[in-house]
Amino acid sequence: MAFLTAWKGAAPGKSDYRTPVSSLHEALDQCMTALDLFLTNQFSEALNYLKPRTKESMYHSLTYATILEMQAMMTFDPQDILLAGNMMKEAQSLCQRHRKKSSVTDSFSSLVHRPTMDQFTEEEIHAEVCYAECLLQRAALTFLQDENMVSFIKGGLKVRNSYQTYKELDSLVQSSQYCKGENHRHFEGGVKLGVGAFNLCLSPSVGAGGGLMGIPEMGLHLRDHPQDCGGLHLGGVAPTHHEFAWLSLQTLSMLPTRILRLLEFVGFSGNKDYGLLQLEEGASGHSFRAVLCVMLLLCYHTFLTFVLGTGNVNIEEAEKLLRPYLKRYPKGAIFLFFAGRIEVIKGNVDAAIQRFEECCEAQQHWKQFHHMCYWELMWCFTYKAQWKMAYFYADLLSKENSWSKATYIYMKAAYLSMFGKEDYKPFGDDEVELFRAVPGLKLKIAGKSLPTEKFAIRKSRRYLSPKPISLPVPALEMMYIWNGYAVIGKQPELTDGILEIIIKAEEMLEKGPENEYSVDDECLVKLLKGLCLKYLGRVQEAEENFRIISANEKRIKYDHYLIPNALLELALLFMEQGRNEEAVKLLETAKQNYKNYSMESRTHFRIQAATLQAKSSLEKGNRSMVSSVSL
Structure with a gap:
């Protein structure tokens, strides 16, 4: 409701506790x-x-x-x-x-x-x-x-x-x-x-x-x-x-x-x-x-x-907002952190690392700023497939920060599992033992677990078996959850490097014996492979990989989140090709037909974002057609 009268300024004679x-x-x-x-x-x-x-x-x-x-x-x-x-x-x-x-x-x-x-x-x-x-x-x-x-x-x-x-x-x-x-x-x-x-x-x-x-x-x-x-x-x-x-x-x-x-x-x-x-x-x-x-x-x-x-x-708007503050506070930890985030989104991973390191060096009083940077640095080194450095920051977080011990320990285990056989595994940690520890670290805030933590716990459960079957590429899977492929997609050399790792994992799954997780693991690899292929411009191959997941829908036992996410990624691929009507149909299917899967809220956010974007493109196209007819 609108105010109908005006405020005239300070009135005299107020109580003593009111300051002028x-x-x-x-x-x-x-x-x-x-x-x-x-x-x-x-x-x-x-x-x-x-x-x-x-x-x-x-x-x-x-x-x-x-x-x-x-x-x-x-x-x-x-x-x-x-x-x-x-x-x-x-x-x-x-x-x-x-x-x-x-x-x-x-x-x-x-x-x-x-x-x-x-x-x-x-x-x-x-x-x-x-x-x-x-x-x-x-x-x-x-x-x-x-x-x-x-x-x-x-x-x-x-x-x-x-x-x-x-x-x-x-x-x-x-x-x-x-x-x-x-x-x-x-x-x-x-x-x-x-x-x-x-x-x-x-x-x-x-x-x-x-x-x-x-x-x-x-x-x-x-x-x-x-x-x-x-x-x-x-x-x-x-x-x-x-x-x-x-x-x-x-x-x-x-x-x-x-x-x-x-x-x-x-x-x-x-x-x-x-x-x-x-x-x-x-x-x-x-x-x-x-x-x-x-x-x-x-x-x-x-x-x-x-x-x-x-x-x-809208990275240009973010840079415009940040520029005057970064100029006035060149060592301000908050602004250095945002500068790092902007570089990440632009795909400039090395520049981002430099910014986050500057942020850590800028002050030593609030370690919490360091922890935010450690999280970002962990992902930056993940994009570069430098598993030891990524592990290093996950380890620091697990020891110094209490936001989600389960997530940090899961990431430590995930990075260890990405090491090659010839690599030295630091500090004597064993990924199987770390994965087994994750469920016991569950934390509740406001009466409910963190979605990322719940995801990590679900993925870790297979290691509770006496003879556990390893996750194929756990670090790269979690990278997808945090939309990291949109970062490496801006740098072909990074995308090529990640794709090579995924293809090796795919070959190992094909050669290995079949087990209860085989279909789930194969579909996960197809999803991640499809993303890399999309960003490398190999559109047809990307589409084929996404469709394989949908074709195996009834055979997936545990990772049901893969199905709506595959539909989402296929829709985004179609949108890049101008196939917006097909994209909207896929997005509606992903939204309406699948419930109670891991990271559902985050997937729904992305589906909603894609839907609005696709419908907006369709409306613009329709207006353009009307204008052409009018002329």
Whole structure:
């Protein structure tokens, strides 16, 4: 609902605890100084600079708590999560003190009872946007901290209230009657961050340039209910993590299905284009939250649309966003990390390695940044088939990071299994023993296992047999799960190298004795081989390999995910040839006919992205034909 009256500025005679507007301006300046310290890797200095005023200034308190939450989201350490949660709760309480007794969402939920905006001071309006941020960040921590139904409901209500507040504040900003205050740019930046993030996350398909909802197991279906004042949306935690938004994808997928079904009758709607526009406008403004808008956009372009899409990323936009910050903060770990991600997506693996190594060297205080780089470096060396180096980084992660021990140990075992017989296997580790250890390392966050971890556990189970049958190319299989073939596909020499390994594995399977896993393993190899052939331009051979998987559908015993993914890859191949109608049919089959397979959510994201892309191409073609006829 639109605001009907204008805010006139600060009103005199407020309670003693309300700081004047000049103090608000000073607080924002100081928080920007702290943010500058943070972006130059002076993390402790930033916290120490903020701490003295965290009990009195809502912006100091919110910024301090946000830095702690960013650390908690990287470590997944229960103590870090608890500390961040307590601090965010204090920040919310402080914001509540500065809000008008009747809040924006309460006061403006009804046209009948709505007061005029001239009853609000500038500080009270800023308190609203800060309060909305606190709610959202506390919701994210709630989902990680507890796995009971009450916690999920509480978290969902926080998101609902945050969403409604942002909607009302957005209406205020759009109102022609709205009178801008002294610190308007910071207020508007906060609104654009929240509104942009919500719209991005609530639109139908992230991989196609949309949001995180509307996908099985990943959140509530989108149905706007005007009669409601909102609704529970547990998937909306992504915006709170800013540059680490990709972690929220795991949180989304971990929400128990029973809870999602229970809450499915309500939901929100979002507009991807509007969300991107809001974030882009927020990023271009000179506000406290401009850099946060930039980070969220960089996450969107370099993680979400790549891992969950077709591999087609607006890399030019990502480079444009990053360039001024990399110039201002040449040693800033966050920006070096994103620079590395951009090089990865471009297929410049050596340049990416250099960037990630620079990121590690740039600071030694937050090892969590190192861990993010280790993960990326592990994959970079996987693309280069340098198994010892890939193993080295998987080993570091398994010892230093607690996100998913099962995944890290699985990757260690996977790399060891890729070694040749003549290679020295370091540290005396044995891949069979490592694979056997994976199921016992299962971790639950927010009551549900990580999808990648569940995949690793399923694949490891065959090693529990006294005489286990080895996985053919486990490292290259997991590379597919993370869309790594879209990286090597940009470098023919890398693709050739991986294809050679796959062909050798294929020959070994053909020569070896038949067993219960034979068909599954052969189909896996066909899928990976088809991908390499596609990127090398050997289209007909690629199609043949993908079709072999579909032909063996009824014979596959365990790896049922191969069938819908083979259809997806065949559809993408058809799209490159302009066969969009055939592609759409294949994608519909993949989406509708297969359920309950490994990494289903991720596959559905990619199917949705491909479907929207194919349909868009068809619509453009139809419009072009109409134009030609008209002429």
